[in-house]
Every structure is written in C-alpha cells, then in structure tokens.
Amino acid sequence: MKNNILTITLCLAFTFSFSQTDEETLKSIYKTSLTNGMSYQWLDHLSNNIGGRLSGSKNAELAVDYTKAELEKLGLDKVWLQPVMVPKWERGEKELAYINTDGKIKKVNICALGGSLATPEKGITAEVVEVTDFEELEALGKEKIKGKIVFYNRPMQADLINTFNAYGGCVNQRYAGAMEAGKYGAVGVIVRSMNLRQDDYPHTGSMSYGDLPIENRIPSAAISTNDANVLSEALKKDKNLNFYFKQSCQQFDDVQSYNVIGEITGSAFPNEYIIVGGHLDSWDLGDGAHDDGAGVVQSMDVLRLLKESGITPKRSIRVVLFMNEENGLRGATEYAKIAEAKNENHIFALESDSGGFTPRGFSFATNATNFKQVLAWKPLFKPYLIHYFEQGGSGADVGPLKSETNVLAGLRPDSQRYFDHHHASNDTFEHVNKRELELGAATMTSLVYLYDKYGVNPVPEQQQIKD
Numbered sequence: 001m002k003n004n005i006l007t008i009t010l011c012l013a014f015t016f017s018f019s020q021t022d023e024e025t026l027k028s029i030y031k032t033s034l035t036n037g038m039s040y041q042w043l044d045h046l047s048n049n050i051g052g053r054l055s056g057s058k059n060a061e062l063a064v065d066y067t068k069a070e071l072e073k074l075g076l077d078k079v080w081l082q083p084v085m086v087p088k089w090e091r092g093e094k095e096l097a098y099i100n101t102d103g104k105i106k107k108v109n110i111c112a113l114g115g116s117l118a119t120p121e122k123g124i125t126a127e128v129v130e131v132t133d134f135e136e137l138e139a140l141g142k143e144k145i146k147g148k149i150v151f152y153n154r155p156m157q158a159d160l161i162n163t164f165n166a167y168g169g170c171v172n173q174r175y176a177g178a179m180e181a182g183k184y185g186a187v188g189v190i191v192r193s194m195n196l197r198q199d200d201y202p203h204t205g206s207m208s209y210g211d212l213p214i215e216n217r218i219p220s221a222a223i224s225t226n227d228a229n230v231l232s233e234a235l236k237k238d239k240n241l242n243f244y245f246k247q248s249c250q251q252f253d254d255v256q257s258y259n260v261i262g263e264i265t266g267s268a269f270p271n272e273y274i275i276v277g278g279h280l281d282s283w284d285l286g287d288g289a290h291d292d293g294a295g296v297v298q299s300m301d302v303l304r305l306l307k308e309s310g311i312t313p314k315r316s317i318r319v320v321l322f323m324n325e326e327n328g329l330r331g332a333t334e335y336a337k338i339a340e341a342k343n344e345n346h347i348f349a350l351e352s353d354s355g356g357f358t359p360r361g362f363s364f365a366t367n368a369t370n371f372k373q374v375l376a377w378k379p380l381f382k383p384y385l386i387h388y389f390e391q392g393g394s395g396a397d398v399g400p401l402k403s404e405t406n407v408l409a410g411l412r413p414d415s416q417r418y419f420d421h422h423h424a425s426n427d428t429f430e431h432v433n434k435r436e437l438e439l440g441a442a443t444m445t446s447l448v449y450l451y452d453k454y455g456v457n458p459v460p461e462q463q464q465i466k467d
C-alpha cells in the first residue's frame with residue numbers, strides 16, 4: 001500500500017512537470033525572459049557596436065551578419081539570408097539652417113528627410129509660407145507659394161491617448177509635403193518634427209516625390225519642435241523674414257541586401273507558418289534601439305525562449321528580420337512574394353515595431369471568428385498586466401502577408417514616449433529599459449506558444465485553453 005501511494009505520488013509529479021498547463025507555460029516563458037533573456041544583450045551590440053542601420057549602408061550589412069551569426073548559435077533547424085535589392089540614400093554633411101530676421105541670425109535644428117534631394121551647394125534662401133495642411137496650400141495657390149519655402153507646422157494632436165494616432169494625423173506633411181508644395185513652385189519644404197514633446201531634436205523619416213516632374217522636386221527637411229515654434233513666432237513679427245537651409249544628401253543606385261530568417265520546423269504541421277519579426281534597418285541619426293532594434297531582438301528571443309522553455313512547436317516558427325522597412329518596404333514585399341510562390345501557409349504573423357517599452361497587449365488584423373479565438377487567451381495574460389487585445393492594424397512588414405483567414409498582429413507597448421525618440425538622434429540604447437524589453441519578448445513568445453498549440457480556426461471547442 002505504501003509503495004502504491006509512493007508510485008501514485010511519483011506518477012502525479014511526473015505528469016505535473018511534463019504536461020504543464022498554459023498558465024504554467026506562460027509563467028515559465030516570462031521567468032526565462034526576465035532572468036535569462038538575450039534580447040538586451042543583442043540590442044546592446046546592435047546599437048552600440050553597430051549603430052544606425054540605414055538600408056544599403058555598411059552598418060546594415062554588419063547587422064545582417066551579426067544577427068545571422070547569433071541565430072546560428074541558437075540551434076534552430078534553419079537559418080538563411082533572403083536576398084533583396086534595397087535603395088541607398090546618404091545624408092552627407094550635417095545640415096545647416098537659420099532664420100534671418102531684421103539682420104539677426106538665429107540658428108535652428110533641421111535634418112534632411114529620407115529620400116530628399118540636396119539643396120544647391122550654397123544652400124537655399126527664401127521667404128517662408130506657413131501652413132497646417134494641403135488645403136491651405138491649395139487656397140494660397142501658385143501665386144503666393146512660387147519661389148518660397150513651405151513650412152508645414154501642424155503639431156501632433158496631444159489629446160490622443162494612442163500616440164500612433166497622433167502620428168497618423170500628421171505624417172502626410174512629412175511624406176507628401178514636398179510633392180504637394182512642388183506643384184505650386186515652392187523651392188523647399190520645412191516640416192515640424194513628428195514629436196509630441198518640445199525639444200531640439202529634428203526627426204527624419206521617409207518622404208516621396210511621387211510622380212512629380214523632376215524639375216518640380218524640391219529639398220525637404222524636418223525642424224525640431226522648439227525651432228518650429230521659434231520660426232512660427234518669428235513669422236508673426238516679420239512675414240518677410242528669410243530662411244536659409246543647406247543639405248547635401250544623395251540617392252545612389254540600389255544595392256544588394258538581405259532579410260535574415262531563422263526557423264524551427266514544425267513537428268506536426270511544417271507547412272503552417274507562424275512568424276515573428278521586426279525590421280533590421282533603421283534611420284541613421286540614432287542607433288535605432290527602439291525603432292526597430294527592440295523588435296529585432298525580441299523576435300529573435302521568441303524562438304530562443306520557446307526552446308529554453310522546452311516547447312517543441314507543432315507548426316513552423318520563423319523569425320524574420322526584415323530589411324528596408326523605413327524607406328521602401330522591399331524586404332517585406334520580397335518575403336511575402338516568396339512565401340506566396342512557395343505556397344507557404346502563413347497562419348499567423350506577429351510584428352514588434354512600436355518601441356521597446358512596457359508591453360500592453362496586441363492589435364489584431366483579422367476576421368471576427370479568429371479574433372474571438374484570440375480573445376479567449378486574454379485572461380492568461382492578466383498576471384503580466386497585458387490587457388490590450390483589440391482589432392486594428394498589425395505592422396508594416398507583416399502587412400503584405402494578409403489573407404482572408406490568417407491573423408496578423410502587432411505588439412502594442414505603451415506609446416507615450418515613443419515619439420520622443422522616433423527617427424531622431426536620441427533613439428539610442430540608453431533609452432531602452434531592460435525589463436520592459438524582456439517583458440515584450442515574453443509577451444510575444446506567449447502568444448506564439450498559444451497560436452502554435454491551438455492553430456488557426458476552426459478550433460474544436462475541447463482544444464480551448466481549459467487544457
């Protein structure tokens with residue numbers, strides 16, 4: 001009898017440790033990330049040993065080599081590079097700008113927007129027209145704009161809680177400002193930085209001339225929020241003041257680059273793919289720690305944390321480090337093209353590209369049935385203060401994988417500080433908190449674990465999280 005009890009006890013202990021419930025698995029994933037994570041160490045290297053990784057640059061190449069080598073150390077089933085041609089644009093010398101009013105010179109902080117033309121070597125001097133949107137520009141017309149610098153000064157809306165919505169409400173000034181002003185014969189464009197904070201950092205980002213004729217294309221730069229206010233105030237006192245700016249950026253021919261991919265091949269359904277990713281390229285001003293070094297290292301750690309937690313995925317789990325999200329989306333486009341050509345069934349794609357801040361949850365781009373399944377997992381995340389499960393967007397890099405039936409998702413960290421750093425020289429490693437970054441990696445890993453375990457809809461009722 002005593003022996004029998006001992007046997008039963010041992011059996012229970014055995015069962016307990018080898019068939020963990022989802023709750024216990026999540027606990028183990030968070031614990032491993034917070035006590036034995038690699039994301040912060042990888043980010044340190046990417047940020048401090050490599051630095052800003054603009055597509056086509058030497059640093060982008062170094063980042064490809066580094067992440068591939070690190071993934072190879074993880075004992076995944078496959079690690080490879082997926083070739084993709086990317087644009088190459090260089091900032092050149094540091095930009096120079098000042099306001100000239102009443103014979104007094106006031107220096108201001110600007111930076112060229114990605115993809116912009118240079119000014120002539122001696123710079124551009126012109127009067128300034130301040131506007132807040134394209135309608136105002138149209139109302140002014142050619143007569144009042146020709147020969148002038150257009151200054152877009154619509155600030156990000158401060159009362160929006162999700163700062164990405166505030167960004168979305170402003171970014172057309174940056175992206176299409178030169179395209180629109182060029183139509184009316186403007187000679188240059190200055191855009192208020194996409195930043196909710198008042199400071200001296202100019203924030204770069206991509207812009208496009210669309211199909212504007214070459215003779216109408218004009219240089220375009222961002223000005224810091226402090227200096228945007230200085231310029232606006234100065235214009236109130238002297239509407240004929242002169243603004244001077246000089247930039248020497250240059251567009252080169254496309255160059256060869258790569259997406260970096262690692263895979264754990266699924267043990268039961270190898271042609272059902274779950275991917276996690278971020279973008280390896282960044283802007284050149286900072287070291288791209290939040291945008292998107294954080295997403296890169298978190299995604300790498302997802303595969304490692306699954307392995308460390310003793311999980312053998314049923315489906316194929318890939319980490320994809322996309323190249324060229326910032327100024328072309330070529331890596332994402334190429335990845336989706338090849339996935340389609342190979343008939344790979346991407347059932348779930350998760351991106352982290354909103355900074356390495358405290359995770360709050362996810363945004364899901366999917367149909368109502370899939371969303372319902374995802375919502376059933378929400379209570380499991382409660383102990384980690386992860387509460388945000390909403391339908392909405394996902395991420396730029398996973399976007400091209402959208403299908404009628406799959407689920408795309410984006411990690412949603414706290415967004416209040418993101419735009420203090422976004423695309424500026426203060427997007428640097430010291431502004432990323434180790435624990436916040438690791439919590440993000442664990443949150444992503446947990447969702448991937450659940451998705452791998454339960455698969456895509458329709459999911460039989462008994463397979464729900466009751467275990």
Ligand SMILES: [Zn+2]
Pocket residue numbers: 279291292325353
């Ligand atoms: Zn990004």
